[in-house]
Amino acid sequence: MQKRDRRSTYAATFLTQLEVLSAREWKILKRDYTLFFTHVAVASVLGVFCGGLYFKTDITIAGFQSRVGCLFFLGALIAFSSLSALYNVVTIRPLFLRERSASFYSPTAWLLSRFIFDVLPLRIIPTIIVSTIVYWMAGLAHDAAHFFKFLFILVLYTLAMTLWNFLLACFFSNGGIAILLSALTALYQMTFAGFFVHLNDIPPVLRWLQWLCPLKYTLEALSVNEVGSGLMIQDSLQGVPVNVSASLIMNLLFGFGSNNYYRDVLVLFAYIAGFGLGVIGIVWLKVRERR
Template sequence: MVGLAASAAAFFKFLLILVLFSICMTMWQFLLAALIDDVGSAILVSSVVILFEMAFAGFFVNLSSIPPVLRWLQWLAPLKYALEAVTVNEVGAGLMIVDELAGARVQISAEIIMQTLFGFEQSAYYRDVLVLFAFIAGFALLLVLFVLLRLREMR
């Protein structure tokens, strides 16, 4: 109804990103639970990390407008990869923005807005999927290591 990609492939790509991001954040929460004994502290750390991710994901601020000293932090935010992949999936299907501005009809590709406003790359979908898989694998590996360390300490 709003002009997004209507193909089955685009839907399943969207679903893949949604599932990968959900698993990634679940693994992160499990990792925090294994690391931090106090429930309140774990929730606080989780909230701070989510705020950090939103700040550096490219949704609120153009990634190229982040100061170079802090720009590298975007690569540590799984939300950046999920947002970029979902945006590229929908906009890459040929989404056009049609409007009327001061009496003149304007028709512009949403790709241009995606690149200028958010700083997302059109060819980044598969890279983003692989990075989300890497985050999942990394969080799972760290989780297993910390659980094994905790179990060894308990013996």
């Protein structure tokens, strides 16, 4: 009976802390719309720009390479735009340390508040906007099933990159170091994603680095989803007509596996879970005021 009462008291206290913290976050969001509107505006402008750049891409070999380039552009955009998540945590960290030391609220309430008022409006919504604009302007697979699978992958990658930046911001008290490492990580992912260099052509001593690259799984899943719609390449090489499955060209040009979509989804979920647990552990154990 005492345990039940203690649990009920803790749950009520936690909900109260979360309500107070959420109310404060909502007031901040109401006072300062700039970051939200900037994300939405940038997503809309870059969506139109990227959609115009790859507008109605054809189904030649060069056109297929452009399709994958379009998907790569979206992944790179998400990786770099997630830097603002890092900056938000860096700026609010001193306030969190002071209020946590005064027992104003628990770290769990703070993390949930960060998720509700940062991840949803500033990460998920802009990703959906830019992805939707680019998808239909670029002329990718024209059916709802492949569109939502495409959107699902980009949302997973957005969550992974946001949590990664949260982790860096919580682990390093120096914001400059966190930003530098985040930018270098984005460049590393772009290198081993499979677009700039064929994955099978990477020297064996470095090839294993591709397995630590979330963008590689994202780009592969997006490409597999595109060719999975039955896309056929119709081209002409030195006067000889070519009519082959896009999955064959995908494997030859980029080294992606045709049956790896659901494997890539599971790997992205694993990255999200790992980064999420890392953020929770660091906030509880490391982000505290020390005297």
